[in-house]
Amino acid sequence: MSRHRHAAALALILTGWLIATATMPVPRAEGTMRPPSTPDSAIRSEFxxxxxxxxxxxxxxxxxxxxxxxxxxxxxxxxDKAKQHPNM
Incomplete structure (x- = not known):
């Protein structure tokens, strides 16, 4: 019988934790870059x-x-230009 009481208490604790974390705001990541506005701008950035x-x-x-x-x-x-002029 005590095993069932512990399981019920654990389930209650986990349910409370899930409810608490679901309502918490997600922290904003500082220092991260915004994604490029278009795939073309990402390719140009890579270039x-x-x-x-x-x-x-x-x-x-x-x-x-x-x-x-x-x-x-x-x-x-x-x-091709770099191949012709290795110092470039």
Whole structure:
């Protein structure tokens, strides 16, 4: 019999906890970035990071990741230029 009383008490505690946590406000994450407004702006943001790296491999990777985006051809052009001029 005492096992059932403990189970009932535990169920009551868990139910109270669930109700309490369900009504608590979700804390706002500080320092997180908002997502880009469009997929295109996310790709353009990634291209800016690729430009900062400036390596042939970075441009090729960008073009492979986004083959149908207009910046893919620019990335391949820059990768080819970096191949011709290794110091770039």
């Amino acid at each position: 800016r990071v690729t430009e900062k790296h400036g390596t042939r491999d970075a441009y090729i990777l960008f073009a492979q990741r986004h083959p149908n985006h207009p910046l893919a051809s620019e990335a391949l052009r820059r990768a």
